[in-house]
Amino acid sequence: MITKILKWAGILLGSIVIFVTLTYVWIYYDIERRAAKIYDVKVQKLIIPTDSASLSRGKHLAVIRACTGCHGKDFAGGYAFADDQSPIGILYSVNITSGKGGVQYTNEDWIRTLRHGLGRDNRSLWFMPSHEIYKISNQDMASLISYVKTRPPVDKISPSKSLKPLGRILTFLGKFPLFPAEKIDHNATYPDVVMPSITPEYGQYLAITCTGCHTATLKGADSHGPNEPKIPDITSTGHLGKWTAEAFITTLQTGKTPEKKQLSSAMPWREFTYTRDELKAIFSYLHNLR
Numbered sequence: 538m539i540t541k542i543l544k545w546a547g548i549l550l551g552s553i554v555i556f557v558t559l560t561y562v563w564i565y566y567d568i569e570r571r572a573a574k575i576y577d578v579k580v581q582k583l584i585i586p587t588d589s590a591s592l593s594r595g596k597h598l599a600v601i602r603a604c605t606g607c608h609g610k611d612f613a614g615g616y617a618f619a620d621d622q623s624p625i626g627i628l629y630s631v632n633i634t635s636g637k638g639g640v641q642y643t644n645e646d647w648i649r650t651l652r653h654g655l656g657r658d659n660r661s662l663w664f665m666p667s668h669e670i671y672k673i674s675n676q677d678m679a680s681l682i683s684y685v686k687t688r689p690p691v692d693k694i695s696p697s698k699s700l701k702p703l704g705r706i707l708t709f710l711g712k713f714p715l716f717p718a719e720k721i722d723h724n725a726t727y728p729d730v731v732m733p734s735i736t737p738e739y740g741q742y743l744a745i746t747c748t749g750c751h752t753a754t755l756k757g758a759d760s761h762g763p764n765e766p767k768i769p770d771i772t773s774t775g776h777l778g779k780w781t782a783e784a785f786i787t788t789l790q791t792g793k794t795p796e797k798k799q800l801s802s803a804m805p806w807r808e809f810t811y812t813r814d815e816l817k818a819i820f821s822y823l824h825n826l827r
Contacts, residue, residue: 539792561702564709568700573718575659577722580649583679585686595684598677601815602670603675603746604685606808608633613691618664621696625704625713627697628664633685638694645683652727654717661718663698668720673742674731736794740822743815749772755826765803772826786813 654667
């Protein structure tokens, strides 16, 4: 009897091992296929300005669109999304200056990256949130590229990227947004200009940056790490729905909520140097979301 039980237990265990192995092999090659996919895109042509007003606008955009949040104020990268101790893999923000270890991008390369989430080889970049940027107006895109291109070269080489098994599994399950090109409408068209205004429409245009953490619905999500709080619902159905516009502005400018609580360091409020009018527009959009 015991021999028969052990036999069937062995068969069951062996079947589980084979199933898990075959499943992981499927996941491994699926991620390899997606990483190697070459996208056939028509890269937009833009005239990149060099005037002081465009550079000033580009600087502001680089901050509120979170470029400096990942690549640093010097744009030399080196921020570890996942270091060699991470079970996900190794993933650092890259140096996007023209220094050693940086990029030597043409205007077309910048547009390919920001509009399509693609590298110069037309393969998807890794963990670059182009899907949160690509819909901005032609004027804003040109100003942003103008500013980033003129940053002083910095010599910094980031570690090479790689994925560990857990990173592959999370990507396969849609829990880790590794390939931005998959989330982009590569045939989209863009407005030439989006005029600033204190309206829900302009607030939506700005608030797409918030979707990276708060999700596409802005209804919040689980925390990104063991020492971080749950990401809150920032629509009218969340706690923010009880705030006034002035309270929202004060919170984003000081890091203190109306209840006198300090925002978690996981919320990069210091990086978001929105103007008061921009914050009013964002609030009007969020406050109307049900």
